[in-house]
Every structure is written in structure tokens, then in C-alpha cells.
Amino acid sequence: MSTRIIFPSAAPVTVLLDPADDVAVTRAALAAHHLPAGHVTVHPAPAVRSQTLGFDILAALGKPAELPGNWGKEGPPVWNTAAAWILALPVARLLVLRAHLLDAECWSRLLVLRKRTGVHLVAFCHTRRPPAVMRTALRHVEHHTVSTGDAPGHLLDPAPEIAPPRRNGEGRWITVPALAYLAFHQDLPTCRCTPGPAGHPYVPERAYAIDQVVHRLATRTAVPQLAAALAIAVATGASASQLSTVHYSHLDPDATTLTLHDPFRTRRHGFTAGCGTYTVPPWARPFLLAAANLLHLSPRDGSLLAGPQHTLPALTAFAEHCRLRPPQPTPPRRKKKHKAAAPPPVQWYDGILPPTPQRPTYEFGTYEKWLHEAVRHTGLPASRRTSRRTRP
Numbered sequence: 001m002s003t004r005i006i007f008p009s010a011a012p013v014t015v016l017l018d019p020a021d022d023v024a025v026t027r028a029a030l031a032a033h034h035l036p037a038g039h040v041t042v043h044p045a046p047a048v049r050s051q052t053l054g055f056d057i058l059a060a061l062g063k064p065a066e067l068p069g070n071w072g073k074e075g076p077p078v079w080n081t082a083a084a085w086i087l088a089l090p091v092a093r094l095l096v097l098r099a100h101l102l103d104a105e106c107w108s109r110l111l112v113l114r115k116r117t118g119v120h121l122v123a124f125c126h127t128r129r130p131p132a133v134m135r136t137a138l139r140h141v142e143h144h145t146v147s148t149g150d151a152p153g154h155l156l157d158p159a160p161e162i163a164p165p166r167r168n169g170e171g172r173w174i175t176v177p178a179l180a181y182l183a184f185h186q187d188l189p190t191c192r193c194t195p196g197p198a199g200h201p202y203v204p205e206r207a208y209a210i211d212q213v214v215h216r217l218a219t220r221t222a223v224p225q226l227a228a229a230l231a232i233a234v235a236t237g238a239s240a241s242q243l244s245t246v247h248y249s250h251l252d253p254d255a256t257t258l259t260l261h262d263p264f265r266t267r268r269h270g271f272t273a274g275c276g277t278y279t280v281p282p283w284a285r286p287f288l289l290a291a292a293n294l295l296h297l298s299p300r301d302g303s304l305l306a307g308p309q310h311t312l313p314a315l316t317a318f319a320e321h322c323r324l325r326p327p328q329p330t331p332p333r334r335k336k337k338h339k340a341a342a343p344p345p346v347q348w349y350d351g352i353l354p355p356t357p358q359r360p361t362y363e364f365g366t367y368e369k370w371l372h373e374a375v376r377h378t379g380l381p382a383s384r385r386t387s388r389r390t391r392p
Helices: 023-031 050-060 078-088 104-117 132-137 177-181 210-219 224-236 240-244 282-297 315-321 367-377 382-387
Strands: 013-017 039-042 093-096 120-125 143-147 257-260 276-279
Touching: 023 120, 039 050, 050 078, 050 104, 078 104, 078 224, 078 282, 093 104, 104 120, 104 132, 177 224, 210 224, 210 282, 224 240, 224 257, 224 276, 224 282, 224 315, 240 315
Parallel strands: 013 120, 013 143, 039 093, 093 120
Antiparallel strands: 257 276
């Protein structure tokens, strides 16, 4: 199994007493939430239970409070998923408000999460003394109790003021040419070769707003496999067939390189055919690390980017949920003005097999044509159009 997780030693649990239930303390705890710095504040829902608390933690991590898919009687691995993201981001401090209302199962899950991730757990107890359930849970755990007046100042330091990112285009579609081959499915045989570095064309990130793509991948699913698979498809142009064969051993321990195999050397316009080792861009590494962490925490077969059978939705469906699509056919011209019609469904073209009515071709043009237009519209100098054909 993967050796990417080394359970770090966790700091002692801090029990912070706030018997007056001071609203200023609650506001300070909420203001201390700063995910880029690794500081997360969780405000549990009323009458919280173990599963609900796990979803509250995912929501505090910026993930949707749901895990789509058919997970069977055992239910979705909420706590393992939260631990995988905490390790990958990473998160150093977890503040939990209303901790005196948690039951024994919630405390058991929280302490296991702390042990697996090494996160500093700060439990806010809005009573004069910790309740019996909390005292029992912490009996064999290193902890210390402080009051709001004696609490270290850094626990409730407000997060730095950062201008919110511009999200004016949240609802608009982003055309990502690397997704042109995502829908291609083919049974690929097992390949155990050790390929060299793979080259692929330089795609100007300004052409499709890579920051928007990353934001959507990070906030529109809590399933690491979905986010990681689509991130690699955006970065490399890999097809669904290649992504389904990725083994955890194909990812290096620091998630800086990933090996993709294609023994058939399937031709894809503008991309390198065959097996190759790709450099993972920095923005995609947290997604891959989270997928590797979840695989370690929920052992199954060694498939890194695919969940258990019949559990996860299709990758193309997730791409549409993120409003990402490949280049689309040119819509037919309308001779007369009509009322605004519903937008046409997204066309997924494998780019390899001959076109059929069910599998249309692109009238928009080839990948090379799109790349040429994207480079021209972003204003890159002509020398870069030919010299920067591959990424380092």
C-alpha cells in the first residue's frame, strides 16, 4: 500500500472553556478560520451526530457536504475523506465550537482524526467544566484545559484580510481543449514499462482561466478521486481509459510526477502518444495527494483515480458539473430570430474513432487549430508559439 502517509504526532488537545458563551469569543473563532494558513473552524449543526459532524468538517474545508455515489450499507467514508483532505492541504489546527454538545461517537471520531492527521484539536466548551462525555473521551489523551482569559493569543488571532478572488464567471462554461479525449473509452492492457518524460504542447493558461478551473475542482466535490482525475485530464489531456488504469505506484511520493500508460499508442492530435511520465503542476498536487491518502485510509485495489465499482459518477458528468467542456461544434446559423432556446447539451467527442450521429465530430476544428487561436488571442509573442511546445 502507499507509503505517502506518515501519521504525524499530534499536539495535545486544547479544551477552551467559555462558560459565559461570549459571542465575541465565537466571532473570534470564526474569524480565525483561514484555510490557506491551515487554520479551520468548524461550527457543528445543532443535534450533531457523527456522520453530520464529518460533513461539517468537509464543509469547513471548502468541500460540498455530500459524497455522491452508491456506497452500500456502510455509507460514504466521510471521516476518511476529511482526513485525506486535511493531510493533503495541509491543515494544522482544527477549532470545533460547541464541543460540549458532542456525544461519545463524535469524540471517538474526532480523536481518531487527530491521531491520523496530527492536527491540533481545539475544543470549545461553553460550560463551567467539561461534561462527563468529554472527560471520558480525553481520559487517556494528552490535553490541557484553559479559559478564554488564559488562552494563547494565537488561537484566536484573526485571519489576515485578503481580497476575495474574482468569481464573476462562476456560471459560465470554460472550454478546455485537453478534455477533447476525456470520453474515449478503451480496454488498455496492463503495462509495466518505465517510460521517460512525456512532452505535450504548451497551452496558455490564460486561454481558459486556470485559476477558475482549480477553484471549481476544489469546491464542487469532496471526492478526491473525481477532483484528481479531472485535474490530470486538464493537465495532460489523458483519456478516461488512461485515468482508470492509474495505480498508486505510478505517483511519486511528493506527487510531482505521474506515469500514464497507453500501450496501444493511441493517436491524439496535439498530444504525445504512448506511455509517459508527466510533471504534475503545483495546482494539481493537493488533489492527487488527497486521492492517495484516501486510498491509504480506505484500502482496496491499487487504483488511484477510480473509486470502488459503481460508486462514483462519470467523469464527464463531473466535468459538466464544474462547467468545463471540450471545444464544441459550431452551432447552426439561425435564419430567423426565435425566442432564446435552452443551451444545447455538451458534446463529448473521443477524437479518435470515426464520427457517427451519436458521436459527432468537431466542426470547430482540430486541437492544433484551437491552440493556434488561443495563443494568438492571448497575445504571446510569435517566438513562444513555436519554442514553448512543451512544459518543463
